[in-house]
Amino acid sequence: MSRKLMVRVPPSEFQITPETKIQWACYEQGLTTHAVSTTLGNLKSSLDSQNASFDEHLILLSGRLVSHQYKQVSKAQIKHLDKALPFLMEDELTEEVSCFHFASAVPTEPLRSSVESGTYKNTGSSSSSPSPTSQYLAVSAIKHTDMKALLRYLDDQALSPDQVLAEAEIPIAHGSSINVLLDKDSALLSVSGEAGLSMDAAAVGFALAHLQNSQPELSKLPVILQYDPGQANDEYQANLLQKTIQNLGWMVETTPLPGSVLNYLSEQFSNTVITGFCNLRTGQYCDHSKKSTSGKWVKGFMAAAACWLLLEIGLMTGNGLLFSSRAQQYWHQSAALYLEAFPKDQLIHNAVKRNPGSVDIQNRLKSRLNNTRADAKTASFLQWLSIISQQAQGAGLISPNSLSFNRQSQTLSMDFKANSLAQVEQFQVALKSKGFHGKLENAHQEPGGVIAQLTVGELP
Template identity: 25%
Template sequence: MESCLLIRLPDQTVGISENTEVSWRYISAEDDVPPVKGNELLVHLSGHLSELTKTKKEGCKVVVFLPDTMVSHQQISVTKSQIRHLDRALPYLVEEDKADDIADLHLASVEQYGEGLLTVAAITHSQMRDLLEVLHDVDLSPDHIVPESQLIPSSNESISLYFSSDQAWAAMPGRPVISVGCETLELVIVDWLKEASLRNEEGESLAIKIYNVSGDLPVTPSLLSISAQLEQAGWSVQNTDLEIEATDFLIGSYKSRSAEVLDLLTGPYFPEGRKRTLASRWKPYLLMLFLVYVAHIGIMSLGGFVYGTKAGDFWQKSAAYYLGVFPNDKQVVRASESSWGGVNIRSRLESRLKAPDQGADTLPLVELLHQVSSTIGGLSEPGLKTIGFDYNRVSGRLTMEMRSDALAGMNKFLSSLKEEGFNARMESADKIEEEVRARVVITI
């Protein structure tokens, strides 16, 4: 494990400079070395870090916590398709909810697995560039930049309120964590929770858990006032003193959840050093993958003759099915008599079935025949076979001439079509010698 320097910018920060005073903690890679903490101007912090790490051989990871005054948050519902194409879809998913021009914002997101929700953080490019420029000027290259609200635990069973000496965080089920001043929250808390109307599965109001993270400082009067207000309003309130400072509380949460929290160093701000580290880490695996690929090519080459024979058999079967419907296609007849593969059966079939005014990518009849064929194949009825068909493109009606060993098999086929959602009916049925022939009409 490498050493870690965690820097927390003060609340209400909208900009940053070398003279910004920050809270920091240095955690050594050695378990027996206690953490070092302090408050320092950024311009002096790099010197302290050099002193702390000068006798250590390992590197030091730099993590920066940003207040909500610099970052905005929201949660949006997403589909699996949107997740797969998130880089392109994300700006359009959040554009309506942002007052700023979407092109001026840097967006980062993290998925809440199993819940279909995406937490999105937004910061202006100008703020992000200014932040990185100041950090680099004081010889601090951040490895991760994390919004503070991402580190506040939330629960589906309760509403959680965390109070430091001058700041409060509110975490409600299914909503992004918000950060406000303690006095502001004191004025709006009761009306705000009534409007939110959060209830559990039994329809009861959720319990409220209030945590004090002021450390050795006196409990903020706002916490006591809010607790009393909520109890008078009929809420179930539980008060807990965590006996820890807000900065240490956030660091503890980061250490336990660092793999799942949102990181703003993505896209154009992804660190070059981390790219090189990832590349060097993956080199052995890439070499192994290349060797496996070469071996795979060799095996495929050795088995080429066997696969070629099977492909020839498959083509002959496809040609036989095709000629069963279009027996007068002389080009396919000649190809089947001489050698396999001389004609592309699929393209041939598509060109025959395609309507004159359809585009090259729309083949409704082919799709319909494929679904009907799948239905026939899934029945396992003896003797059930298509003799011929006629398709009326204008009316969208497909008429199929079928044969089967028994009428029951024909009825089962009709029932299966209806279960698949087709509008199907049997227009006629005749028994000829030992088989049943029927005309089935399917309307699209």
């Protein structure tokens, strides 16, 4: 279980300075140490003198410094709470709302039930139950000057509070009773486990008289009056207040606290079931240096992922540079080999000098080879044509009608007219003597002679 440092600024203090009197105690495993009194400016030295260390720091402020109210708000106001909140508290404050810092929370059980049923009257509005489009909201307000001063003096001592709360939020009554917690000239008034009302001790009688008139059914509840016997005159003040309350017709039970008011509030705070406290250490006064464990885990993971990503990018960039360098090297080697075969290719010469890698050597070589084959085939066709023409003339009256040369099969198809079929056979023999074979594909007799189709190719 965590060790909590509970620091209280009592109602006797009206402003925050290094000389402001405070009390501190340690709460751990259901036990609170004896309260130590010191000043705000000497808090760190007081803690060091006790060799005290803590996991959480919590500050409790009295009603002298923090105003705490309950307000009925609409769903529309909830959506724009940051802007609506100051105007909700405007009637409760004695100065301009711009001078205050606000914190809010939705009250949790059992406080919500008592507020909505109309038992709790510190709403600053009508005590009727909220409509289906509204709800109750707990609101705390503190002057910016006080909040800044508090955090500044703590920061000067390397202390940073996790929560800054109004002590009036802490329920000090349990069950069916009205509880009055006396602290010198101030008091906290609470009804049936609700949050307390902070007021002067002299105003308790007037508050109970008003409660009798507005909610007479509460007059049957007993009043529990508690005080700190360790403080001078508190017992005397408690006896005077007891008589005042009894004269109003209330049953009063006066009991001393087993420890200080801070000890009592610390135990009540740690044992309460209410979680909807208004932490003033929020908004512009949030401590961004303190991060949750989950946040640290996520940020650690993100940092590791970022390092991995940077490493991966670095490796990819390095590989890219390496491959680029090798590609340039291989291109120059390919270009040198290509120019050995085709030394007059000016395109490759220009690429080597001005823009290496701009020409695809492989495609260039394929193009060159295809052109070379085409030139060779063209030369063989012309050679064939010369030989076949000579043999056609030697065979007599042979008149070619059409010629078709197939480069892939290296054959020549020719349609011609001869005087007779014997003349066609004579032409085949003449071709064979020159190293060609002539395959007769078709031949038919016509009145003027023979029309024949011959396929000519080189002999194997």
